[in-house]
Amino acid sequence: MLFKIEARAEPSREMAIAAPLIATGLTVVISSLFFLSLGYNPFVTLYTFFIEPLTTMNGISEWLLKASPLILIACGLAIGFRANVWNIGAEGQLIMGAVAATGVGLFAPWQESPLLLPSMVIAGMLAGIAWAAIPAFLKDRMNTNEILVTLMLTYVAALVLSYLVHGPWRDPEGFNFPQTALLPYNGMFEVFDYSYRLNTSIFFTGIVVAVTWLFTERSFMGYKMSVGGVAPAAAKFAGFNASASIWIGLLASGAAAGLAGMMEAAGPLGQLSPQISPGYGFAAIIVAFIGRLNAFGIVLGGLLLSLLYLGGETVQMSLGLPSSIALIFQGMLLFFLLASNFLINFRIRKTAVRAH
Amino acid sequence: MDLFISMFAATIIAATPLIFAALGELVVEKSGVLNLGIEGMMLVGAAFGVWAHFAGLPMIVALAAAVLAGAAASLLFGVLALTFMTNQYAAGLALAIFGTGVSAFIGRGFGSTPVDAIQPIHLPGLSDIPVIGAMFFQYDPLVYFSFVMFGAVSWFLYRTKAGLALRAIGESPDSAHAIGFEVIKIRYLAVMFGGAMAGLGGAYLSLVYTPLWVENMTAGRGWIALALVVFAAWRPKRVILGAWLFGGMTILQLQGQAIGLKVPSELLSALPYLATIAVLVLISRNRQAMALDFPVSLAQPFRPKG
Numbered sequence: 001m002l003f004k005i006e007a008r009a010e011p012s013r014e015m016a017i018a019a020p021l022i023a024t025g026l027t028v029v030i031s032s033l034f035f036l037s038l039g040y041n042p043f044v045t046l047y048t049f050f051i052e053p054l055t056t057m058n059g060i061s062e063w064l065l066k067a068s069p070l071i072l073i074a075c076g077l078a079i080g081f082r083a084n085v086w087n088i089g090a091e092g093q094l095i096m097g098a099v100a101a102t103g104v105g106l107f108a109p110w111q112e113s114p115l116l117l118p119s120m121v122i123a124g125m126l127a128g129i130a131w132a133a134i135p136a137f138l139k140d141r142m143n144t145n146e147i148l149v150t151l152m153l154t155y156v157a158a159l160v161l162s163y164l165v166h167g168p169w170r171d172p173e174g175f176n177f178p179q180t181a182l183l184p185y186n187g188m189f190e191v192f193d194y195s196y197r198l199n200t201s202i203f204f205t206g207i208v209v210a211v212t213w214l215f216t217e218r219s220f221m222g223y224k225m226s227v228g229g230v231a232p233a234a235a236k237f238a239g240f241n242a243s244a245s246i247w248i249g250l251l252a253s254g255a256a257a258g259l260a261g262m263m264e265a266a267g268p269l270g271q272l273s274p275q276i277s278p279g280y281g282f283a284a285i286i287v288a289f290i291g292r293l294n295a296f297g298i299v300l301g302g303l304l305l306s307l308l309y310l311g312g313e314t315v316q317m318s319l320g321l322p323s324s325i326a327l328i329f330q331g332m333l334l335f336f337l338l339a340s341n342f343l344i345n346f347r348i349r350k351t352a353v354r355a356h
Numbered sequence: 357m358d359l360f361i362s363m364f365a366a367t368i369i370a371a372t373p374l375i376f377a378a379l380g381e382l383v384v385e386k387s388g389v390l391n392l393g394i395e396g397m398m399l400v401g402a403a404f405g406v407w408a409h410f411a412g413l414p415m416i417v418a419l420a421a422a423v424l425a426g427a428a429a430s431l432l433f434g435v436l437a438l439t440f441m442t443n444q445y446a447a448g449l450a451l452a453i454f455g456t457g458v459s460a461f462i463g464r465g466f467g468s469t470p471v472d473a474i475q476p477i478h479l480p481g482l483s484d485i486p487v488i489g490a491m492f493f494q495y496d497p498l499v500y501f502s503f504v505m506f507g508a509v510s511w512f513l514y515r516t517k518a519g520l521a522l523r524a525i526g527e528s529p530d531s532a533h534a535i536g537f538e539v540i541k542i543r544y545l546a547v548m549f550g551g552a553m554a555g556l557g558g559a560y561l562s563l564v565y566t567p568l569w570v571e572n573m574t575a576g577r578g579w580i581a582l583a584l585v586v587f588a589a590w591r592p593k594r595v596i597l598g599a600w601l602f603g604g605m606t607i608l609q610l611q612g613q614a615i616g617l618k619v620p621s622e623l624l625s626a627l628p629y630l631a632t633i634a635v636l637v638l639i640s641r642n643r644q645a646m647a648l649d650f651p652v653s654l655a656q657p658f659r660p661k662g
Contacts, residue, residue: 144637325461
């Protein structure tokens with residue numbers, strides 16, 4: 001018996017839905033084998049990884065809390081990715097958003113005003129936009145590869161953060177820890193319940209998901225950008241503006257990442273420290289792909305990746321496994337997802353070999 | 357003068373891992389494939405090199421382990437990009453993330469145990485020449501090997517039939533396929549070569565340069581190697597030039613910190629990244645020069661017709 005690869009006449013809708021499920025399934029299977037090889041009972045480990053975090057209210061609160069920045073950033077990235085604009089430095093824009101928002105929260109003269117939090121939101125988004133405007137300008141005017149520039153700027157952003165929390169912004173009463181003072185109450189998002197960390201910033205994520213859906217599926221600009229991504233020659237022929245795609249793709253994702261950074265600082269963390277993000281900016285790239293660059297798909301992808309983060313922490317604490325496992329699973333999930341996407345455009349046929 | 361000599365030598369050494377990784381990626385890109393996962397492959401190489409070394413294997417075997425690990429990691433990308441024809445950007449990123457995780461997992465028990473680094477070799481006569489000896493003949497064997505690889509890659513790409521085939525595939529896979537070249541097979545070999553070289557570059561960091569295992573020890577060198585290929589406008593000679601430039605930046609920055617320059621150390625640490633951006637901008641502005649040696653089919657999936 002032999003196998004033959006055939007191109008499908010048109011992409012399979014069923015497979016488009018099935019591919020992420022197949023990828024998740026394969027990730028679960030391979031990770032069980034991986035746990036088994038480490039001498040752990042795979043069922044116990046998988047339960048600890050994927051189910052246990054969701055059995056408590058606190059777990060669910062943490063699940064949504066971590067999904068929120070992932071979804072938010074991935075929505076922004078998807079707008080660019082559709083147009084073939086590759087911002088892979090969302091982590092840097094997130095950091096700059098958190099830095100600017102914390103700066104306003106700690107040092108703005110209107111500390112007592114109810115406008116403190118809104119001004120932090122604006123500062124966070126503007127900082128993300130500004131950090132993404134650098135690669136946008138260089139790509140548009142200087143023809144410079146945005147992948148490399150956004151990535152290099154991520155390292156620079158991490159150094160800016162490190163300088164501030166080790167130097168001028170370090171909390172004088174913080175026992176020499178590299179962190180700022182706590183944000184004032186006015187500069188924090190309100191939690192829904194004082195026992196849990198989930199806070200009202202999640203509404204922003206909801207709004208961004210809706211806006212992303214409208215922009216990508218219902219607006220002419222969104223359509224033009226997608227055409228530019230799929231068929232640049234056709235877009236050029238139709239007179240669609242390539243530099244608009246570059247600017248919108250990068251600035252939208254910069255704004256989203258900056259906002260996500262602000263939400264981390266003014267939410268669960270309440271201050272600035274070098275551990276502002278456990279790699280949300282990079283994981284959001286995976287979320288965007290799992291969600292097929294579609295706003296609602298991204299919500300599901302964000303929930304899945306958030307569970308991977310949470311599960312990683314749980315097995316780290318209860319089984320003593322290293323946190324790098326979460327990265328291994330993230331990479332593996334993306335590998336399997338990309339491989340199963342193959343089935344959307346191709347089918348594998350068995351060709352029976354007849355015995356004579 | 358002594359300071360100049362020591363900085364010159366330190367630059368050559370700092371450039372070595374970049375030369376390995378960037379030469380490998382150059383060959384990959386020349387075949388029309390873009391592998392963004394260099395950072396992951398370097399880390400995997402660095403971790404497996406140390407692992408083999410701590411397992412008591414001789415250094416040459418530890419280097420071989422790093423090379424094999426890098427090549428194996430690149431195969432993950434290869435299968436996705438070449439067999440499954442996926443988006444190469446996404447597949448490369450997946451490899452970068454996966455490799456970072458795998459290397460951290462492998463290296464979790466290494467602590468900060470120092471490695472018995474590969475030592476410089478003493479060349480009788482040559483190493484003892486004043487000035488010249490210190491500048492050119494007091495390196496570890498891998499530095500010399502990086503120049504051998506530079507010669508080999510240049511010779512292969514521009515002086516052999518196989519190199520011509522590889523470049524033809526990078527320019528136009530369809531025509532190359534039509535005249536009988538096995539596009540996918542040659543691209544697989546190129547990708548594995550890139551992985552092997554990245555693995556070696558990573559092992560240079562963990563077995564010679566640092567020399568110990570630190571999580572994420574490449575600190576963006578994989579991405580800088582990627583930038584070097586663009587900087588080099590896909591020409592091997594300029595890869596070396598670029599690697600020296602960035603090696604020099606690293607050493608200047610360390611030197612600045614050592615003499616206690618009155619600027620924040622973070623600013624000095626940011627220099628290599630900022631320099632990468634500056635240099636990319638200068639090079640990329642000239643679209644014609646960039647297009648000259650650019651492999652036209654770069655990052656486009658290929659499916660043989662018929």
